[in-house]
Amino acid sequence: MNDAAASSTAAVGEDVLVTTDGGVMVVTINRPAAKNAVTLAVARGIADALDELDARDDLSVGIVTGAGGTFCAGMDLKGFLAGELPYAGGRGFAGIAERPSDKPLIAAIEGYALAGGCEVALACDLIVAGRGARLGIPEVKRGLVAAAGGLMRLSERIPPNVAMELALTGDFLGAERAHQLGLVNRLADDGDALAGAHELALAIAANGPLAVRASKRIMVTSPSWPAEERWTRQQQIVDGVFASEDAQEGPTAFAEKRPPVWRGR
Incomplete structure (x- = not known):
């Protein structure tokens, strides 16, 4: 953060x-x-x-x-x-x-x-x-x-x-x-x-903490996912990130040309 x-x-x-x-x-x-x-x-x-x-x-x-x-x-x-x-x-x-x-x-x-x-x-x-x-x-x-x-x-x-x-x-x-x-x-x-x-x-x-944690989780666990479940399992992890305050803050900070202030929520 x-x-x-x-x-x-x-x-x-x-x-x-x-x-x-x-x-x-x-x-x-x-x-x-x-x-x-x-x-x-x-x-x-x-x-x-x-x-x-x-x-x-x-x-x-x-x-x-x-x-x-x-x-x-x-x-x-x-x-x-x-x-x-x-x-x-x-x-x-x-x-x-x-x-x-x-x-x-x-x-x-x-x-x-x-x-x-x-x-x-x-x-x-x-x-x-x-x-x-x-x-x-x-x-x-x-x-x-x-x-x-x-x-x-x-x-x-x-x-x-x-x-x-x-x-x-x-x-x-x-x-x-x-x-x-x-x-x-x-x-x-x-x-x-x-x-x-x-x-x-x-x-x-410096990056969004929720996004970083989710990215690691997907990269570590996805090799063992059944092929037919990969997209569903990934979606279950990323849904919370895209619905977070940080997901709003990142694009807003980019548009306003300032560093983002992450809240981890």
Whole structure:
């Protein structure tokens, strides 16, 4: 929404930091000494942050990133060996893999996004990465399986044969190549991924919030709709948007040559 949202900073526990400003929430995994490996506390913190993002009308977009120059090295294996499962909030692994936010999410990647860390990025809608970043699902190298969405989502985002190679070899994918394949939306200089993600987030947040949310919902869910129901199901989603105050405000602002003032209703 165009009304500037109040900025705030909060810790959802020491391992997850949350800031909000200008309609954008930034969720930072804050375990740099452990390469931001995901623990149960991290999963709960991310799940709580996404619950807040979905609930707040003044927030339009979320960014997920990692502290200390690394996005996320995956599941904390020490915790796993001790019997800890980092699933939370009905959202699955890392509090995001099975049920991301209803609102757009951008992964801002520096350094490594590996195993579960890559799956966290794949749970986001868009990716901005530093040129030196590396992504991958190397679980097979540890006798494990990328079961937090990597095997399902990766082949939807890049050519299936390339995804198959990455899944079976466990090899990494550089950010430059990931950008060429369409997995990474925007490249940034190393150290500037979060700034690039914030620029992208503000471009999204400038638009009608109801329209943005409906657009994401249609794009995410429509591939599974039966062909004969696609137009009906889409109409059920867009009817509320076209009947909203925002749908009147957008064209009015255009005609009056001024920025729209979105109300989210």
